[in-house]
Amino acid sequence: MMSDEVVLTQKFEITGGDFNKAGRVSTDIKEILQEIGIDPSIIRRTSIASYEAEMNVVMYAQRAVLTLNITPEKLHLELEDEGPGIENIERAMQEGYSTATDEMREMGFGAGMGLPNIKKNSDKFEISSTPGKGTSIKITMSLDQTEKK
Amino acid sequence: MNHYFHSIRIDTEKCDGRMKCMRACPTQAIRVRHGKAVIIEEKCIDCGECITACPHNAIVPLTDPFGELAKFRHTVAIPSPALYAQFGREILPEKILSGIKKLGFDDSFDLAVTCGEVSFAIQEYLRDYNGPKPLISNVCPTVVRLIQVKYPALIDQVIPIETPRELAAREIKKNKSKQLQLKEKDIGTFYLTPCPVKMISIKQPAEKGKSFIDGAISISDIYGPLLSAMESIEKGSYRKALESICILGIGWAMVGGICRTLRLKNSLAVSGLGEILKVFDDIERGKLRNIDFVEAYSCHQGCVGGSLAVENLYISYNKILKLIETLEFEQIKACPDIREVRKLYSQNYFFIKGKLEPRPLKPLDRDLATAIKKRKEKEDIFESLPKIDCGVCGAPTCLTFAEDVVRGEAEFTDCIFNLPQKFAELSQELSELLNKSASLSSIRSNPKKTKNKKD
Numbered sequence: 001m002m003s004d005e006v007v008l009t010q011k012f013e014i015t016g017g018d019f020n021k022a023g024r025v026s027t028d029i030k031e032i033l034q035e036i037g038i039d040p041s042i043i044r045r046t047s048i049a050s051y052e053a054e055m056n057v058v059m060y061a062q063r064a065v066l067t068l069n070i071t072p073e074k075l076h077l078e079l080e081d082e083g084p085g086i087e088n089i090e091r092a093m094q095e096g097y098s099t100a101t102d103e104m105r106e107m108g109f110g111a112g113m114g115l116p117n118i119k120k121n122s123d124k125f126e127i128s129s130t131p132g133k134g135t136s137i138k139i140t141m142s143l144d145q146t147e148k149k
Numbered sequence: 150m151n152h153y154f155h156s157i158r159i160d161t162e163k164c165d166g167r168m169k170c171m172r173a174c175p176t177q178a179i180r181v182r183h184g185k186a187v188i189i190e191e192k193c194i195d196c197g198e199c200i201t202a203c204p205h206n207a208i209v210p211l212t213d214p215f216g217e218l219a220k221f222r223h224t225v226a227i228p229s230p231a232l233y234a235q236f237g238r239e240i241l242p243e244k245i246l247s248g249i250k251k252l253g254f255d256d257s258f259d260l261a262v263t264c265g266e267v268s269f270a271i272q273e274y275l276r277d278y279n280g281p282k283p284l285i286s287n288v289c290p291t292v293v294r295l296i297q298v299k300y301p302a303l304i305d306q307v308i309p310i311e312t313p314r315e316l317a318a319r320e321i322k323k324n325k326s327k328q329l330q331l332k333e334k335d336i337g338t339f340y341l342t343p344c345p346v347k348m349i350s351i352k353q354p355a356e357k358g359k360s361f362i363d364g365a366i367s368i369s370d371i372y373g374p375l376l377s378a379m380e381s382i383e384k385g386s387y388r389k390a391l392e393s394i395c396i397l398g399i400g401w402a403m404v405g406g407i408c409r410t411l412r413l414k415n416s417l418a419v420s421g422l423g424e425i426l427k428v429f430d431d432i433e434r435g436k437l438r439n440i441d442f443v444e445a446y447s448c449h450q451g452c453v454g455g456s457l458a459v460e461n462l463y464i465s466y467n468k469i470l471k472l473i474e475t476l477e478f479e480q481i482k483a484c485p486d487i488r489e490v491r492k493l494y495s496q497n498y499f500f501i502k503g504k505l506e507p508r509p510l511k512p513l514d515r516d517l518a519t520a521i522k523k524r525k526e527k528e529d530i531f532e533s534l535p536k537i538d539c540g541v542c543g544a545p546t547c548l549t550f551a552e553d554v555v556r557g558e559a560e561f562t563d564c565i566f567n568l569p570q571k572f573a574e575l576s577q578e579l580s581e582l583l584n585k586s587a588s589l590s591s592i593r594s595n596p597k598k599t600k601n602k603k604d
Contacts, residue, residue, distance in 0.1 A: 008521045026434055036520040037512025044302030044433060051434035072517060117435065143517075 008036070008070040014057045016083065022058045026051040029068055029077075038075070042141055045121040046075060049139050052114045053079050059104055060084060061134065075141040085131040093119065093127075156195050156211045156345040156352075161185050163207035168540045170199035170208060175422040176298065180553070181543040192510065194294040195346040196422055196447045197456040210345030210457065213364035218253055221337030221363070223329055225321050226254040227314060228341035230261050230402035231452040232368055233472075234465035240379065241390040242399075248379035252371065254339070258321060261398030262485060263313040268397045268411050269490040270310050270499040275413075275441055283416075283432065283440040284308050286407065290350035291447035292425065293505070297355060300429050301507030310499045313401065314340050314347070318361035340365045343455030344448060356503030367457040396476040397484050403469045404451035407444050410473065416442040421449045513555060527555040535566045 010032065012025045029050050033043045050066070057064040061083025069076040086092045095116045119125040124140035166184035178192035179199060186199075186207070200208045218224045226249045233242045242259060249257040271286075278284060287293050287307050296303050311319075318338040326333045340347060342365040351360040400406025405418035417440055419428045425445050431437050448454035453469065454462035476482075493499065513527070514520040531551040542563040544550035553559035561567060 007518050008524075023430070023434060023436075027430060030433070032524070034510065035513055035524055036517060037515065040301035040507055040509060047302075047433050048435040051436070070517075070521070 003073050004071050006069050006071055008032075008068070010068045012066045012068070014054055014064045014066060014081075016057055016060070016062045016064075016081075018058060022055060023051060025054050025066060032068070033075075036070075038143065042075070042143065046077070046139075046141055049118045049121045050077055052118045053077070053137055053139070056114050056135075057081050057083070059100065064134075070143075073143055075143055077137075077139040079137040079139075080134065081136070082134045085133055085135055086127075086129040087131050089127055089129060155188065155190065155193050156348040157188065157193070157197065157200065158209050158211055159186050159188065160207045160209055163205045165205055165207070167204060168545075169202045169204060171540060171543075171545045173198045173202035174545065175426070176295075177545050177549045179545070180558075181540075191508070192298065194291050194298055194447075195349050196291045196295075197345050198422070200345065200456045210348070210367065212342065212345065212348055212367040212370065212457070213339070215253070215366065215370070217364045218337060218339070222331055222335040223325060224254045224256075224337040224339060225325065226250075226252075226257045226339050226341055226366075227260050227317050227321070227362070228257065229314070229343050229347075229368070229452055229455075230264060230399055230469075231343040231455060231458055231465070232341055233261070233399065234402050234453045234468045235368065235372060235458060235460045236376070236379075238468060238471065239387070241387070241394065243385070243390040243393050244379055244382055245375070247382055248375050249341075249371075251378040251381075252374055256325075258317055259393075259395070259398075260313055260317055261395040261401070263317040263320075264398030264401040265395040266398075266485045266490050266493075267310060267313045267316065267499065268401075268407055269485065269487050270494050271308060271407070271442070272411055272413075273491065273494045274308060274310060281306060282438050283443045285432075286442070286444045287501075287505075288312055288401065288407075288444075289446045289448075289452075290346045290355065291344075291422075292445045293350075293355045294346075294508075295422070295425065295447070296429070297505070297508035298510060299426075300433060301509045303429065303432060304505055304507050306432070307505055309501050309505070311501050312350075313398070315361050316499070318363075322361060337363045339363060341368055341371055342366065343368050343452050343458040345457065346447070354503065356501050356505050358501070358503030368455070369457045369459055372459045391476065391479065392481055392483055394472065394476060394481070395483050395485070396473060396481065399469060399472055399476075402452050403466050404446050404449075405444065406451065406469065406473070408442065413442055415440050416444065418444040420446040420451055420454070422447050513552075523555045527551045530554050530561065533567075534564060539565075541565050 012028065014025055026047055030043055030047045033046060061081040064079055064081035067078045091097055093115050118139065122139040123142045126138040129135040164185045166181045166186065168181055170186055171179040171181055175196060175198060176192045176194055178189045180187050180189065197210065200210055228249065233245060236245065242261065246257045246259055275284060283306065285303065285307050293307060296307060321338055322333045322336045325336045338361060340362050342348065348365045351362045351365055354360050397410045400410040404420035408416040408418050419425055425447065428443065446452065450462045450466040453465040458465065512520050513523040531548055534547040534551065536547045538546045542550050542559065544553050544559065550559060550564060554561050
């Protein structure tokens with residue numbers, strides 16, 4: 001088998017503003033990973049990263065598609081959202097920076113930890129954004145234990 | 150394959166295969182095969198939900214009979230603080246502890262004092278800790294097993310401090326053997342338990358070490374004899390009895406008791422497995438990282454809600470709560486000396502020797518590619534099922550049934566909804582055959598008919 005051949009692919013839809021279902025996608029992903037026997041520490045980091053990414057969509061964007069791709073060596077999460085985009089990515093990546101409303105903060109979100117936390121928990125992290133159109137995030141986890149962060 | 154000791158046994162004589170336990174099981178560890186319930190060892194976390202659910206008492210908790218006491222030269226009963234909640238408000242721990250001594254134990258030990266020490270030790274541990282948060286209490290063995298099985302990534306957040314019952318037994322053995330000039334193995338330590346899971350934590354500690362407790366006796370077994378033993382005890386001073394209660398320790402019997410008596414600001418308390426799953430999901434996503442400490446009990450309202458307790462769990466919860474309130478109001482603080490606890494803490498007195506290892510569920514296959522293929526098969530099977538979770542196949546849900554089929558533990562045709570489909574196909578074939586034979590017979594009969602007409 002080719003090492004970069006995608007052996008599992010699954011798409012998840014996330015709806016902006018739907019706080020009721022928030023977190024469900026990251027739970028689904030966790031269950032898939034457990035079932036196929038991914039290492040618990042990788043599952044944990046993936047859960048945190050996918051939850052933060054999901055919450056970003058719920059809080060700021062209209063909708064998004066999150067794609068999970070697994071190859072024998074790597075786990076990829078790609079998120080494409082339709083939303084306001086990020087004006088200044090460098091600033092958004094700083095811990096503590098947030099554009100959350102008071103309402104979101106009251107719910108315990110908007111501590112300005114979202115994007116930095118995703119980066120911290122992934123082995124590779126890429127982000128690009130077009131203001132007014134949307135943001136795309138690529139997260140990669142290495143499945144090889146020896147390469148583990 | 151790993152074999153796990155469980156505190157729950159199914160009496161196949163009594164089991165009627167009514168599936169109540171199968172539906173009640175929070176980890177989908179029960180199947181009904183050939184009309185009898187079976188437990189899948191590796192999935193079972195010994196919560197005891199099935200014991201309460203069974204209408205025939207066919208699920209039996211394994212606890213020790215009283216006769217075990219004879220094996221030891223000196224016996225000490227260590228009642229769970231939940232026992233203090235089983236009797237009316239005026240019966241205080243002091244009386245209960247002397248009542249126990251009349252039942253054949255040489256001594257009884259007030260575990261609440263050790264609970265108080267461990268409360269302080271937890272406080273010490275929380276202060277110095279700077280790993281991932283929140284830390285999770287290890288007092289409920291079911292919760293520890295749930296983490297091993299379903300939340301292996303949270304294992305490092307389980308507090309590595311010995312539970313009060315183990316600490317107490319360890320110290321009793323040490324002190325009594327010295328005092329009585331006996332060997333430690335001649336001192337029998339018996340935990341009076343409100344739930345069956347404590348039994349396994351004795352026979353098979355989650356940390357793979359050895360337990361210091363020699364046996365567990367069900368509170369429901371001891372309740373009657375204890376009640377009559379206490380009748381002959383003369384009423385002492387209420388105030389004096391109150392003053393002997395450790396306020397920090399008594400709270401261990403109910404959910405929220407540790408957080409409340411330690412006055413932890415950033416903590417939360419949760420009880421009931423369904424609720425725990427929600428909280429642990431949030432912990433895993435990092436949503437509760439600002440919380441320091443989580444107290445979790447698989448039984449509703451905490452240990453007072455254990456399946457071997459006798460009193461209604463809300464009544465017993467209230468008794469403990471009122472007791473704490475009274476002690477607070479009277480400003481009685483019969484607590485262990487914090488300086489003494491700190492000294493012991495620095496000497497590693499409180500830490501668990503063994504290491505807690507994860508026990509993650511078996512993936513669909515060891516090989517990633519095969520596991521993914523089987524997952525696809527499972528989804529396809531699930532799609533073809535009625536998704537009404539009727540349980541007739543012997544699995545609690547259509548999804549678990551699909552998984553069982555993929556794992557080779559069930560047959561696709563075990564689902565009765567596949568039968569009508571089969572019937573439909575068969576009857577289609579049958580009617581086609583009938584039509585054929587009808588047309589054949591009409592051809593045959595036609596000449597006759599014409600003959601008849603002519604006649």
